[in-house]
Amino acid sequence: MNEKVFINNQFGRICGLFSRDYSPEDSVVLLVHGFNSHKLGNALEPINDALVELELLTFRVDLYAHGESSGSFETLTVTKAVETVIDSINYLKTAGFKKIGLIGSSFGGLASLFAAIKVDDLSFLILRSAVSSNQGNIIAKSFNLNLNYWKENGFVEFESKGVKKLNYNFYEDAQKYDALKIAPRINFPTFVIHGKADSTVPAEQSIQLSQHIKNSKLFVINNADHSFNDEQNKLMIQEIILFLGGIGFSSVKK
Numbered sequence: 001m002n003e004k005v006f007i008n009n010q011f012g013r014i015c016g017l018f019s020r021d022y023s024p025e026d027s028v029v030l031l032v033h034g035f036n037s038h039k040l041g042n043a044l045e046p047i048n049d050a051l052v053e054l055e056l057l058t059f060r061v062d063l064y065a066h067g068e069s070s071g072s073f074e075t076l077t078v079t080k081a082v083e084t085v086i087d088s089i090n091y092l093k094t095a096g097f098k099k100i101g102l103i104g105s106s107f108g109g110l111a112s113l114f115a116a117i118k119v120d121d122l123s124f125l126i127l128r129s130a131v132s133s134n135q136g137n138i139i140a141k142s143f144n145l146n147l148n149y150w151k152e153n154g155f156v157e158f159e160s161k162g163v164k165k166l167n168y169n170f171y172e173d174a175q176k177y178d179a180l181k182i183a184p185r186i187n188f189p190t191f192v193i194h195g196k197a198d199s200t201v202p203a204e205q206s207i208q209l210s211q212h213i214k215n216s217k218l219f220v221i222n223n224a225d226h227s228f229n230d231e232q233n234k235l236m237i238q239e240i241i242l243f244l245g246g247i248g249f250s251s252v253k254k
Helices: 045-053 078-094 108-117 135-141 147-153 169-174 179-185 203-211 230-247
Strands: 003-009 011-016 028-032 057-061 098-104 126-127 155-159 163-167 192-193 217-219
Touching: 003 078, 011 078, 028 045, 028 078, 028 108, 045 163, 045 230, 057 078, 078 098, 078 108, 078 169, 098 230, 108 126, 108 179, 126 230, 135 147, 135 169, 147 155, 147 169, 163 169, 179 203, 192 203, 192 230, 203 217, 217 230
Parallel strands: 028 057, 028 098, 098 126, 126 192, 192 217
Antiparallel strands: 003 011, 011 057, 155 163
């Protein structure tokens, strides 16, 4: 049975969902969704289901201003997303978990990268189609936002699962986050996955990122865009299972 929890933090609260009942002796995998998604979003669902089938405990969270977590979407920034991931990891540590893995998708991948360098004892990091830099430009391109108008007006509105409003502070804040600069500081096993035909986040970002992380494995899926089809998801899952087996990450509960 899934267990929903709420974590108090500086922005209000974070909503998280465990995949089952647990004890601190379990290994746990924290899953972080992308921009304008939520903890039950499609991108990470196949990964979550595969981990559950392996009897691994998962913990999916809603980022700041997403899903059931606190915050106004218009005040979203990369910094607030990073803090959400850090606070979620600290919650798991406080709960007594000793083995914590981290998986981030797209915008959540960028947040996970910068959260990862603030903690020193993650078991692994998996990045699915992660943004490494230029998050503000990627959002502008994805939603056809005029950067000059965004700056002059102070905010923009766009249609995506309803009308969304986003302050220009998002763009300014995102300029501070270039994962290539901090990648050499990541010293735990990392698996970088990206679609070669990604039209949202260029695959070259992940290729370069992997080259800057010491203990990194790269898997590029031919013909895959930012969203994967069923066959591409199967390929991704197979490689993730091989990666986890190679580093010896498994569930305590059998």
